[in-house]
Amino acid sequence: MTRLAIPKTYKLYIGGKFPRSESGRVYEILAKKGDFLANAAKASRKDAREAVVAARAAVGGWAGATAYNRGQVLYRIAELLEGRRAQFVDEIVQTEGVSVAAASAQVDEAIDRWVWYAGWADKYVQVAGNANPVSGPFFNISVPEPTGIVAIVAPQAGGSLLGLVSVVAPALVAGNTVVVIANETMPLSAISLSEVLATSDVPGGVVNILTGSPAEIAPWLASHADVNALDLVGAGAIDWVDLQIAAAETLKRVLPPENGPDAATPSIDRIVAFTETKTVWHTKGLI
Amino acid sequence: MNFLDYAPAPESQAILNLRSDYGLFIDGEFVAGRGTPFQTINPATEKQIAMIANANAADVDAAVAAARRAYTGAWSRLSGSDRGKYLFRIARLVQERARELAVAESLDNGKPIKESRDVDVPLVAAWFFYYAGWADKLDHAGLGPNPASLGVAAQVIPWNFPLLMLAWKIAPALAAGNTVVLKPAETTSLTALLFAEILQQADLPPGVVNIITGAGDTGQALVNHPDVNKVAFTGSTAVGRAIARSVAGTDKKLTLELGGKAANIVFDDAPIDQAIEGVVNGIFFNQGHVCCAGSRLLVQESIHDEVIDRLKDRISTLRLGDPLDKNTDIGAINSADQLRRITELTAMGEQEGAERWSADCAIPENGFWFAPTIFTNVSTSHRIARDEIFGPVLSVLTFRTPAEAIAKANNTPYGLSAGIWSDKGSRILAVADKLRAGVIWANTFNRFDPASPFGGYKESGYGREGGRPGLAAYLKPAPYLKPAPSRPRSGTAPAASATPAAPAAPAAPAVSARKKAAK
Amino acid sequence: MTSSQLAARLAPRDRTLALLGGEATDANLRRYLHGIPGIDAVGLEQRAADLGSRSIKTTSKKLALDTTIGLIDLTTLEGADTRGKVRSLVGKALTPDAGDPDCPRVAAVCVYGDMVPHAVEALGSAHAAGTGNGIAVAAVATAFPSGRASLAVKLADTADAVAAGADEIDMVIDRGAFLSGHYGRVFDEIVAVKEACRRQDGSHAHLKVILETGELNTYDNVRRASWLAILAGGDFIKTSTGKVAPAATLPVTLSMLEVVRDWHRLTGEKIGVKPAGGIRTSKDAIKYLVTVAETVGEEWLQPHLFRFGASSLLNDVLLQRQKMTTGHYSGPDYVTID
Incomplete structure (x- = not known):
């Protein structure tokens, strides 16, 4: 006789905790073949609001951590991912319906990508910043600083883990905090990643993961005055122009949707996209 | 005759050769x-x-x-x-x-x-x-x-x-x-x-x-x-x-x-004479028609009265008048519309209970003019402390600690610029780190240079002008080419052909480093 | 009673002690002088440059040139000075422009102490002799220019010059003592020299305190030395001996004027300022006038509150003055050499 399985109902990841949706709603996560896998929380606008509050509370600590420390914390996530590699492969095989080899390749690439971005934490400032030779007795330096809170619509196509890592990691490198709407139909990787994050050294609130409908939640994030930037990389299938228009109200920095296998290609540009160049002048006087 | 009544020193218009249309x-x-x-x-x-x-x-x-x-x-x-x-x-x-x-x-x-x-x-x-x-x-x-x-x-x-x-x-x-x-x-x-x-x-x-x-x-x-x-x-x-x-x-x-609503933060250990100059320059340069103008003076409470006294003395020496006179410090407001806006906002400042002081200078009969003005007893909720006035009007607020100064300076949807005045280097650098503004002037203000990026945080806009970022704002990366693994990776073609849409010849190593480094 | 009221109501010495909160010891002076806000060099120099870019034309320029002449301490300070040289200098002081009897006279002649009798003699009835009318005789003293001598020698130097008829004493501070933090020694020396300026009738020769700003080097030092000199009773603060480069500069003078302005705010007392050395052209002199007028006020453009220590400046002003009178450019053969 086979053992009776325990059907899982997953929750949101907000402020380092795992709350249910305040709406009480859930939706079914189905395997590629259509079988029921688990229930996911269906986030509401109020959950999005709570996530922004948590993300704002976390900005100071995360942006204020040393770059070396951020790099270490991000690398630690890669270590944990590596340890739970089998789980991620299994979930990808089920939700995406790909082969074990393909799923393994995706997980490996996601881990490597995380490592790659972790290594940028204490370097991107050197590459993107400048000492400026102004004509006068002034010290003048430009450095990129985190924009603040980045709201992200994760890629909605296959590659549910790699897509998520490819957009969350670069936003974290500079010290931004993130509210990310996971892949709607294939949220298991995101949910498992939240469990990884919760046991890692990433402070609560630095990454907030919402499962549910991007079409429903994204407009609230796009128009939220306390969100500083919007990554629409996975919003190609919804009314993303309206989101961009909503984001214009508070002049959010916006990255447009990307499609295809090259979406969110790893690049320092993705890090710098969510930074602000701050230029500091100071007088130089000998006497 | 008083020496300070400088004789008119108008710049000649003879050099102009303007058309009528x-x-x-x-x-x-x-x-x-x-x-x-x-x-x-x-x-x-x-x-x-x-x-x-x-x-x-x-x-x-x-x-x-x-x-x-x-x-x-x-x-x-x-x-x-x-x-x-x-x-x-x-x-x-x-x-x-x-x-x-x-x-x-x-x-x-x-x-x-x-x-x-x-x-x-x-x-x-x-x-x-x-x-x-x-x-x-x-x-x-x-x-x-x-x-x-x-x-x-x-x-x-x-x-x-x-x-x-x-x-x-x-x-x-x-x-x-x-x-x-x-x-x-x-x-x-x-x-x-x-x-x-x-x-x-x-x-x-x-x-x-x-x-x-x-x-x-x-x-x-x-x-x-x-x-x-x-x-x-x-x-x-x-x-x-x-x-x-x-x-x-x-x-x-x-x-x-x-826009902007920059805070100019004056600590009690500031080089005071230079700070006064910087505050004056910060808000009265170009009649205050400056997006990065230091329109909010945040002064440490312990030196507030002294700073205000000195500011008033200094502002009283500013010369308002003919823009073409070489001794003019404050010229004309650019338009009737702008003058109306400045006038309305300053009237609102008085209504809201802030205390107004304007320099006692003669206002010419024709043209658009506004005397340099300071508001004291301003609180953060007053419109003159929040709205960009874009005129020669300074709103003065106080603070007690560096943390309070930073909080008040950042308490605005804008984030274009800020000023810090202090003799203490470590404090300047720490405050500069925490200010949410694109340009921070420490012990100076309103400096511009083509090599120095300029631009804002938050609702002050995005993108930078000046310096390397200012150039990058007009460029995009070379079209991405998936590097063919079989190709030799050490490209011999010169990389610097500036023809914009020209496909990058064999993908140079740096491209692959940038685009596929995670592989 | 606020500190400023306190300061204004007390006699000078008591006022200084009240401000210092004790005797003029190195420690008390250090605490006071180092409590004064610092100077940012770039901002100071920028402000000086801005003031220097005022455009003084036509009637204002005429007024500025005449004012400048009336503020000059016409100076000769050479090892080769003789009675003849001093008489010649006095002649120039009395009649700056032989072709223009309306040309104003200079404020003073400035010479070494042993030349004072010759200057007094040459001036004759034109000697101000403490009256405020006529031309004053200023003597450099206190082992000018280095100041490296014992206090006794410096005081004797001073007393000699006063006894010989000097109206004004230009003393040098002990820069070595200042730079090594012995503010009390500098203070005491100024107090002692001021005492040596006392005449038999109880009046004082005016005391100008030369800071030698080129040796003090930093603007913060200049500002502290300015306060120190004023606290100790100097009537004037003066930039330089003219023997050390850099001598007077506009930013240094501006920083000293700011001290004078602040002292006036604090006590109501008006202290004079004398930039000396390196001011050779009318254009430069006018920059100083602008800086004085816009920093401490136009009232300071009088000989008892502002002087130029200069020699070649006068002829350049005269050439400019002739140009304004005649409408054409003049030449060096049309002004006299002294």
């Missing part, structure tokens, strides 16, 4: 506009200087088409070094005609001649010199080798630094290989049109820069034109917001330099 500058020629022409006046006298053509939608079409033709037919085919040479030529011509440009600027804008002569015009030349040198060095702009220009840039600039904002826009755009359609502000078109003459003198290929004049609807037609690839705007946050909405969903790259 100006057309639109399209495809290298001045042409008539199809809209109803409007007059540009001297805000110090309200007298007409010239009639200016008004570009309607068809004119905008013509200008964008000319820019497109020049982009594909000439400018994008030119080598970087040749583009640079044109920019060097322009820089030299600006220097040669510096006096004339300064006089025209003060005449049309109302700013003191000493500012147009010593700040605006020298910076215009410096901006062209700086970006001229970049034109053949784009590989080092930070976008990897062989970056591509964007195409046609639509640029809309404000009236506070007419020629300088033109330089900030045009110099990097051309260096990067784009062509330009620029619209100056309605009240300050004159120097842009003189600049068009300089372009003719420089023999710049027709259509590379087109200057169309008109009001807001002209600008709107320009930024919404489907054939522009880049929009760069400096002006109010309200208009910037509208532009951000209108380019949503398009491929247009956007740079916005918008």
